[in-house]
Amino acid sequence: MEQYKNILENISKYVTLNEEETEKLIGIIRTTKIKKRQFIDQPNYVCQYRNYVVKGSFRSYFIDNEGKEHTVQIAIEDWFVSDFYSYITQTPATLFVEALEDSTIFQMTYDDIEGLCKEIHGLSEYFRITTERAFAFSRKRALSNLSMTAEERYLEILERYPNIVKRVPQKVIASYLGFTPEFLSKIRKNLTSKT
Structure with a gap:
């Protein structure tokens, strides 16, 4: 049970x-180790898992027609990541979802979660709340x-x-914010000169 604490x-x-509901949830979780640069989702394949980050970090991104990468999500411990x-x-x-x-991630299949959500109201409520929060954050980011x-x-x-800024490569942060790594370096330099 300790490994599922987070x-x-x-x-x-x-x-x-309750205890029985918790046991049922644990029963559908698959623990998977992912190597750096390995993909857990890729374009043209249906995303089968809701992935919870136990340890590590991920980004989801797409590549435009000119070959430029656009990061749409960065995820670290205690966050879900997938092509939602x-x-x-x-x-x-x-989207590509890359480590x-x-x-280390916990993976739960779409069918398993859907089945449990029909049976366990609290779990259905949890996934509704977290999905709504993700949508709200996405909307706030678009407005920003x-x-x-x-x-x-x-x-x-x-x-x-x-934590994200310290751990994630600057080119990923720049892509997430919608500009080039060089422009991010310029911003950081300007901020340093102001202090």
Whole structure:
């Protein structure tokens, strides 16, 4: 039970599961080790798993028609990561989901989660809440990209997620924020000169 401590604590922030429900949830979890640069989702394949990051970090991204990468999500411990559109609709993925470090994840299949959610109201509630929060965050990020300067967006991620900025390669941070690594270096240099 100790190995599931983090995910169970995450769930308990939102809902309460009894012992039997907890055992059923643990019964559908598969622990998987992922090497740095390994993909857990790729375009044209249906995303079968909801992935919970136990240890490590990931990014999800797409490649545009000109071959440029655009990072849409960065995930570290205690976060879920997948091509969520593919997972929820069970249609082919459009994103790559790649490990940025050697990582460990808990994987739960779409069918297993759907089955348990029909049976366990608390679990259904948990996934509803976390999906809504992810949607709200995605909407906030889209608005930030439209209304904030590049420097303000960098300062926001620096303030909210200092761990991510320290661990994730700068080219990934730049891609996530919508600019080049060179432009990010310029922003960081400007901020350093202001202090």
